[in-house]
Structures are given as C-alpha cells and as structure tokens.
Amino acid sequence: MSTAIDMAGPSSPDQAHSSSTKIPHEPLRPSLRRSSHPYSLPHYMSSPAEVKAQPSDAPQPKAVQPSQKPRRAPVTTAWPDMWESPSGLHLAHAAELLMRAGLLALTGDGSSPEEEEEDSPSCGADYQPYLGAWFPFSPALFPLSGFQVGGGHWRGAALGADTSDGLGVEGYSPSSVGGAGGSRRKRKRCGECVPCRRQTNCEQCSSCRNRKRGHQICKYRKCEELKRKPGGLRVVDVSPFTQFEF
DNA sequence: GTGAACGTTAGG
C-alpha cells in the first residue's frame, strides 16, 4: 500500500533533526477496509462545499478561517446516501479517507510544510491552518460515525479492535496506561496527529527558543493527545447509537 | 488560564 502520505519524505532535510519522528504507515483500518463501501476516495474528495481538499487546484488546502468556525454539514445534502448506513461505516470510511487525503494535501507535491517552514519567517502562520483546521469536517460529524475528535485527536470507531464491547477508552493510549499499575508514567506521542507528523521544529516558538530550559517540544509538534489532560479519561460508546461528549 | 522553569523519565 503506497499511499502518498509520506511526510517523512526523503527530501526532508531535518529527518535526522528529530529523534522522535517515527511516522506510522498504518494501513487503512482492517474493519474499514473490509467493509464494502461503494465510494472511493475521489468520491468523497469531489463532494461539494465542505471538502475542498484538491491538491491539484489548491496548492494550500484552504483552511477554515480562524474566525470561521467549521459549520455542521447539512445532513440532508451532499451525500445523502452516506448517512443511510446504520453502522455509520460509510461516514467512518469517508472520514478516514479524507483524513488521510487531508494529510496528503498538506504535504503533497513537493511543497511540504517542512520545506515551507525552512523559508518562512512567519512560523505561526505556517502552522496555523494545520492546527486549527487540519480536518475540514466539523467535529459534529464524527459522532455519527463513532469518530471522536478531541483536541484534534481522532479515532476510528469501526476500529473497535483495541476496545472491548464497543467501548473505547479515550485519554490513555495503551502504552501510556502501561502495566505500571497506577504509577504515573510518561505518555508517549500518538504519532498519528498532525503535530506528531511534523518533522521539524519551528525554531521560533517559545518552546523552541527556550528549549534548554523549557525542556519542551516545539509547540507545533506537541502531540494533540498529550495536550489533553491525562485525567481526561472518557468512555465513549462507539456504537452507532451513541452519546458523545467533546 | 497560560507560560516558564525545573524535575524526571525514556531512549540512544
């Protein structure tokens, strides 16, 4: 499977710059892959309005303007049939594909953010779109498919593999929970969120400038998962008929 | 609530 989601591209000058940049090349989740979805990625990509992740036309994915909150997609429009699946798998599938497509758009065709940041003095501006609106969907959409978006983190619901009985324990990664029986271990970066996928430090944020004393990773590389309080343990029912909290 | 500073942990 050779998707172009290769943020650790060979052209990245700073690959060795960071020691913790293992990019997971995780295949599409089996549960999603297995399901027989009539839609391919282009189908979702070409859908109107909300989704504008078209790398060819838009060199930069038009991020949602800071002042422009992502709006709830009208359930009755666009892809009505996508909402018909009682399992929500259609949407889950779409979400995952779009997620990846979004990353693809962010990095695609040579103009990777990594390269931009090397040249651009406006550190924050470069990163902002990826943090604020790195996924063009409203979080409100995710619950429908069991996706959970919290602080930018996402988790496939159809997944279910690492959960039990359709319950996903959110807030701790298995590794962070560990077997330490309550001892507070350091959590690890999820490796999946956009900040985690960043390869380079901006060298301009306070964390970068103050690395010696701050002991903090670049603000724009701070894992979305780690930004959340460890105590933010939430049990989310990922069944299609679900209650959610954000 | 946010950011800086420091202790501490974890990996090489």
Added chain:
DNA sequence: CCTAACGTTCAC
C-alpha cells in the same frame, strides 16, 4: 552519559 521531551509547579 547525553539528549529529548512529559509532568509538575509556580509566577503572572
């Protein structure tokens, strides 16, 4: 041992 970076504390 060194470096990176998470967790905690504290000042603002």
